[in-house]
């Protein structure tokens with residue numbers, strides 16, 4: 282049986298889209314493990330940088346926002362100023378899935394290919410799904426960026442930050458964290474707190490911490506100078522959250538630059554004390570080589586003035602971010618991928634998130650290059666679910682009348 286819409290991925294974007302389609306009564310299927318990136322690939326003890334009001338999943342009703350969930354569960358919550366823990370956000374995401382997306386099929390897509398009239402998805406459970414339209418909502422997973430000099434090292438000596446779930450397991454070890462962004466600083470703070478002998482290796486001149494929450498309401502002048510937004514205060518961020526469709530009209534080179542540069546590295550205020558107290562921060566330093574030595578790694582480092590030094594550590598953690606690249610989606614058949622128009626392996630998308638292959642859509646980080654930095658954050662799930670939900674609902678209603686559509690499929694998930 283051909284399904285109308287299939288969604289691959291059950292993170293904030295996939296779940297919000299599925300909940301929105303379900304609320305509209307649009308037949309679809311969704312595959313994946315709920316909130317897997319958050320539950321398996323972020324460090325325990327982490328807090329979100331996004332404020333409470335910007336950390337919800339969406340279905341168009343707003344009745345299960347993070348705030349509503351916390352009130353119902355009698356959990357501490359504030360729209361701003363009270364960091365949301367990873368544990369809370371993950372638990373909330375799973376509760377959202379159970380109530381709003383109970384039809385989630387907890388199996389992965391292993392192959393996505395085109396077939397007559399649509400796409401064929403082979404599933405890890407051995408079954409197949411044929412769909413007229415497919416949304417790739419696999420977010421940041423598959424896009425970890427590891428510096429080349431670490432690529433050949435065994436995983437117990439070096440790996441991407443997404444592989445270190447429990448920083449406490451490294452207590453007493455010598456650990457080097459690479460990167461100057463929020464996730465590197467977070468990881469270093471958690472390791473330092475856990476009693477690891479931690480050094481943070483940063484290419485830039487300084488590490489930036491956001492200020493602690495204000496103790497008084499913002500004045501009118503402050504709000505005018507830097508209005509609040511789901512990406513933090515400031516006019517640029519406000520433009521990103523309020524007009525993502527406008528971003529798409531800008532020249533491509535400029536868009537790519539903004540996505541890379543806007544909201545540069547800065548960490549939550551709560552990481553300042555552990556970093557200052559427990560972490561050795563090596564500024565203006567980059568890694569130029571890494572060699573296994575017994576059970577440890579010798580890192581060759583170079584400072585900006587050309588001085589070289591070495592560090593021997595038990596583990597290197599590369600908190601060096603995520604780089605979207607269609608070639609890295611293991612389930613995407615090569616022939617289908619080659620049909621997708623792209624720049625630097627990032628898909629070109631229409632105003633409805635559609636790739637150049639009709640019926641194939643991409644959301645999340647890869648879509649940030651079309652719709653702006655908003656799409657790098659859970660906050661962008663609202664815009665995505667509304668825009669794409671409306672488009673897919675329109676298409677689905679039209680294809681109800683198309684030959685070959687099975688009427689029972691339309692009511693199955695409603």
Ligand SMILES: Cc1cc2nc3c(=O)[nH]c(=O)nc-3n(C[C@H](O)[C@H](O)[C@H](O)COP(=O)(O)OP(=O)(O)OC[C@H]3O[C@@H](n4cnc5c(N)ncnc54)[C@H](O)[C@@H]3O)c2cc1C
Pocket residue numbers: 289290291292293294295312313314315316317318319323324328329330331335336388389390391418419420421422464612644645646657658659660
């Ligand atoms: C350390 C860290 C801290 C962050 N902090 C914040 C923050 O404070 N606030 C914020 O808004 N954002 C934060 N982010 C960014 C955050 O990851 C994204 O905002 C969010 O996860 C995007 O949601 P998504 O649904 O697009 O992707 P994801 O959350 O990555 O979800 C994609 C899902 O697809 C699944 N999947 C992958 N392949 C398949 C397959 N073949 N079949 C089925 N399922 C598949 C994955 O398992 C995953 O569950 C942070 C990221 C990192 C790394």
